[in-house]
Amino acid sequence: MERRSGALASLRAANRKLVVDALRARGMASRAELARATGLSRSTISTIVGDLIEAGLAVERDAADLDGESHAGRPPVMVSLDTSAGLALGVDFGHRHLRVAVSDLAHTVLAEKWSELDVDHSATEGLDLAAEFVEQVLAEAGADRNRVIGVVMGLPAPIDRATGTVQDSSILPGWVGVDAAAEASARLGLPVEVENDANLGALAELVWGAAKGRSDVFYIKVSTGIGGGIIAGGRLQHGVGGTAGEIGHTRLLPDGPVCRCGNRGCLETIASSRAIANLLSESRREEVSARDVLDLAKAGDSAAQRLIADSGQALGLAIANLCNLLNPEAVIVGGDLSGAGDLLLAPMREAVLRNGIPSAVKDLAIATGVLGERAEMLGALALVMHEAERFQAPALIAEGAA
Numbered sequence: 001m002e003r004r005s006g007a008l009a010s011l012r013a014a015n016r017k018l019v020v021d022a023l024r025a026r027g028m029a030s031r032a033e034l035a036r037a038t039g040l041s042r043s044t045i046s047t048i049v050g051d052l053i054e055a056g057l058a059v060e061r062d063a064a065d066l067d068g069e070s071h072a073g074r075p076p077v078m079v080s081l082d083t084s085a086g087l088a089l090g091v092d093f094g095h096r097h098l099r100v101a102v103s104d105l106a107h108t109v110l111a112e113k114w115s116e117l118d119v120d121h122s123a124t125e126g127l128d129l130a131a132e133f134v135e136q137v138l139a140e141a142g143a144d145r146n147r148v149i150g151v152v153m154g155l156p157a158p159i160d161r162a163t164g165t166v167q168d169s170s171i172l173p174g175w176v177g178v179d180a181a182a183e184a185s186a187r188l189g190l191p192v193e194v195e196n197d198a199n200l201g202a203l204a205e206l207v208w209g210a211a212k213g214r215s216d217v218f219y220i221k222v223s224t225g226i227g228g229g230i231i232a233g234g235r236l237q238h239g240v241g242g243t244a245g246e247i248g249h250t251r252l253l254p255d256g257p258v259c260r261c262g263n264r265g266c267l268e269t270i271a272s273s274r275a276i277a278n279l280l281s282e283s284r285r286e287e288v289s290a291r292d293v294l295d296l297a298k299a300g301d302s303a304a305q306r307l308i309a310d311s312g313q314a315l316g317l318a319i320a321n322l323c324n325l326l327n328p329e330a331v332i333v334g335g336d337l338s339g340a341g342d343l344l345l346a347p348m349r350e351a352v353l354r355n356g357i358p359s360a361v362k363d364l365a366i367a368t369g370v371l372g373e374r375a376e377m378l379g380a381l382a383l384v385m386h387e388a389e390r391f392q393a394p395a396l397i398a399e400g401a402a
């Protein structure tokens, strides 16, 4: 009898975890959606949701109130996790910016702050400012730091998974050799996980942006460098060492320019916004920034337009190869060069269709991301919601509480 009730309790805890994880991943859901997502019966869902609400860990919300639109008939009652269930902190370091935000597990950003940063800032300066911003967003949100269940910090640099240190990077030169996670944890007094920025962009577009509702997506960030994030079966793919998705180092020209990775002719050396800006600087005999390339192209400058189109073609070739391997349903293009819109995407589409096998690319959606400069910060928050086993919420997994 004892054993049977023990088995029952662990089944209840497992079911509760399924429901909580589904709520974390979705932000909010109706009871019917939860039943579909978890495979549990409507009555089991009702019991678990009732228990979570009674414990103050979940709340009911009216769908009509949330989107401000009137629904035909009675809108479904939505359920989301309450602020008391836990909070997520996201920190995003870019080439020249810092963003910090706090959100609840219902995907509501409660407060955020950002600042420009000197490109050559040191890791110490950057981390001190991040710690200051974390205090400020927590205060602004009226949030208790004890309820933070996860802090994710995005960096545009390769991270050595074994040692946690930032590898050689021309994008964050002041961070090389720094154990970013340990340094940040010490300053914040909270465990911090470091994640590649393109992986975070992928997750953000999946949860909040252009890939919402999809499950197999490739996100490509085309900026100073080129990175990528793979979502397969609704999950971010890290690979064994954390470098999955590094499409920027696909070799396209065997005798091409030397890349920061040590190889020659990588996609990044041909198609990144820095590569294009360098080429245009040479031909114009004046310093041209990535921003200038976009402005010139939009103003009709044929050299700038040509370089962006060439970049789109090269990206399309690499993406076609990737599609043959992974067969995603959508490719979302982010990073500063995505601001070129169809100047970049039209030649990219053409190259994907020409070089991919038809079954892999004929129905592929290619679109620009919609989250812009906030993508990586939102992705840092989304990682806390999505990877429940990495970021456990003590209140939510209390065994036998259901």
Ligand SMILES: [Zn+2]
Binding pocket: 248, 249, 259, 260, 261, 262, 263, 266, 268
């Ligand atoms: Zn390379």
